[in-house]
Amino acid sequence: MLVSTGRDLSSQVRAPRTAFVNFPMGNPFGHPFDKVTQRRILLEALHILGSVTEGGTLIDLPCEWGEEFGLNLGAGYARA
C-alpha cells in the first residue's frame, strides 16, 4: 500500500490502496521525533490494508499539519 502526500499524483497512478496524508512532501509521517503522529499514520495505513475491498481506493487520513505549506519540492527543480 501507498502512503502519499500528493493526492492528485497518487489518484491518477491508482495504486491498489492509497492513504493520503495532507502533510508536506517529505513529511508523510509528520514532524521529526513526533512519535505519536508517526505511529498513528503508520497504524492507520496498515489498517487500510485489510479494510479496502476495491483496487484503486484512496483513503483520506484525518490529519492536520497546523499551518499552510507549499510545494516544498527541493533544489532540483530550481536547476531545471
Next chain:
Amino acid sequence: MKPIAYVDRLNAFYRSRGFPPYQWSVYETAPLTPLRKPLNQCRVALLTSGGVSRKDAPPFDPLARNDLRVDAIPAETASAHFQIHDDYYNHGDADRDINCIFPLDRLRELAAEGVVGSVAPHHYSGFMGRTYIRTAVMTQAAPALARRLADEAVDAVVMVPG
C-alpha cells in the same frame, strides 16, 4: 488546507521552462490482492523512493536518470544510520529523523507490541525520480523486487514515495 494541486503546478512549471508536457502515468483501474491474514500475523516491509541509503552504502545520485538501483536494507539498521540524497523534495526533517518518511522505528515498535506480526528481514529503497524507462521498471525492476518480497514471505509493503 486543501491538498496541493501538484499535477497542475508541475505542468505549469515545466511549461514555463519550455519543456514538453510531462507524460504522467495514469491508470483507470487497479488490481487488489486481499490481505489473507490479520495484521497481527502479517510480516511487513517498507519501501521508500526518497533517496535513502545506509551510511555505509553509496549515496543515491540525485542527478542520475533511469537509475533502477534498489537497496535491500537490513531491517535492524539503526535509524541514525541513514543518509538521504534527493534534490526533488525537502528532506530536512527526515535528515534529522528518518521516521518522517521511513518509519522503521515505529514499525519495530508495532511488531514488538504484537500489533503487527513481524518486521520483514529487509526494507527496500530505490525507484528514485528521473526515471523515464517505465517499461523497464514495470517489467524488470518491480517484478524483481516483488519476487524478493515473496521469497522473504512478506505479506504487506508500505510504500512511501519521496
